[in-house]
Amino acid sequence: MHLSLPLAIGIVSICALILTSTLLILLFLYLRCHDHRRKDRTCALEKAETKDEICRYKWAEIELLTGNFSMPVVGQGGFSTVYLCTLPGSFEPIAVKVHRCGGGERLLRAFRQELELLRKIKHPRIVRLHGFSDDHEEEGALILEYLPNGSLHHKLHGNQGESAEVLTWQNRMRILFELTDAMEHLHSMDPPIVHNDITSTNVLLDCQLSTKLCDFGSVSAGFSAAVCRSGGASVAVGSPGYIDPYYLRTGLLSKKTDVYSFGVLILEVITGLPVVGSDGRNLKAQILPCLEGGLQDLMDPSLNGEYNIDEAVQMAALAVRCTGLQPGLRPSMVEIRAVMREKVRSAILTVD
Template identity: 30%
Template structure:
């Protein structure tokens, strides 16, 4: 039976706690029995996180799905569920995960997504065997797709969304290795025309967190630009952000750039197998990534500007600013890492460098 016969279009108004507004969820709602049947009684576990578990399933229409069931006993899980639902129900783009449905029946909180057969980007680039299957053309298409998704969030969606946790594990790959941004539990919608806003807590992943956001507690689209820059470097180097011969990935890249040896940032397999013109393009992407992680958020490019640089190879690039202050920012990261788990999303109180 077609999906349309299983579902009724609903617009739910759920009154949240006093700190939250009433949201309209313009997505299909499944009943819990439908989800239970589609997942064969939740028999195929494909992922587990701090707030819930993810199961693979299949609808009667034949469409494969991923179902995330939240631990409703957690206040943060409840908040993430509603944030994902509230934001993703308003968004549609080829480089964003498609939210198909939700369920809040029988004290269960579930979100139903399209299924991504190639899992997350980090599992590709950090697995030597799978990483060897990624040519530069594939990597470039992934990077460009992520940028297109971010431009939609920042400028085209009408919701002015800041993701706040961009990193390789938040990028899923479909059967054609096309990227889709996921993980909107920490995302924030801005007011129309608003570039930044105060945040009562610092959220994100250490190693991808914008240093200026960490200092000031002000969230902006430029924080996503910073995390995107780190993601580009991770894809090209195929290294963890915290395990490069005792240096962070950013420190390593900076030192290579200062020595005029940016080519060393490129993973050795890619460096050996790609043509000279591809190597030149990869070096340009490294240059752009360094501009994205400028320590001054004001001088970072917009995602739209980054996409222009990607598509127009003849367009000149400004020199990245690399100074002693940047290394001081890395020391700030190190002090934070003593109490946080690098690579995992975290929630913190704002700090000030003043």
């Protein structure tokens, strides 16, 4: 059977049209799928209102994101490293915190605890979670907002041989006041959250020097909880110099444990001294006996006398109350905020 030339051309044209249409449909579906995947990977850069919008990554993607862990390191802990990265298709920097759990149950539990808490909490003074990876047996990763001004510790003391920048008195008081906002929020949750590691290292600063509290691997939910015990010995979680001696002595954790650490942080901020001296003594033991002689000789010399002495007196008195030996006599975060709002005006000049 022979087809006429016009009929053959028509059949070929129809087949070509069908093939072209099929290819276009497949291309459309591919691009749509690829676009959804791209949005899934970059959705973390948008403000998440529900935890469902926080992206989950495979471990291979974390390796790719960090250049196989070769990107610049912007933070280092005992069992974690923070890398400065960018998500594909975006120029906005992010921080990738990689937990090296090494098969340790306690470290793995700390990672999962921090992950679940950050997925639940949405607060402007708490570091924001963009995504995570939890499919590796011995490692985990949190993708967090990046704070370009580093930590309060870095601003006060410098880092790795760098000289510290001078934070003005007003900025110091504002940073502390903003931190109380985050702490009060945690303490008012149901059940209350005890951060248990309030330190200058865990206070991060954005480009406007606004405060963001980070590192929730040591938190405890509830008004009090016992520390973990191993072989009959207490394993206290916290940072030297900041840790509540009542907690060390009894193993009982409460909101007032955070209050104690905040009191130590006040002393660190107004004096510019490290919380553990070269002689091994903590800052409270060094400073409190000297307060009766006046504050002028204790103030951070980098301030060059540019501070409000009345506010400094109020903050020192607040630090004494916060670091009292009896937790029940320490002020609550609500009271601390009220005192600062009323008597330390520098703290609220650029807040609210």
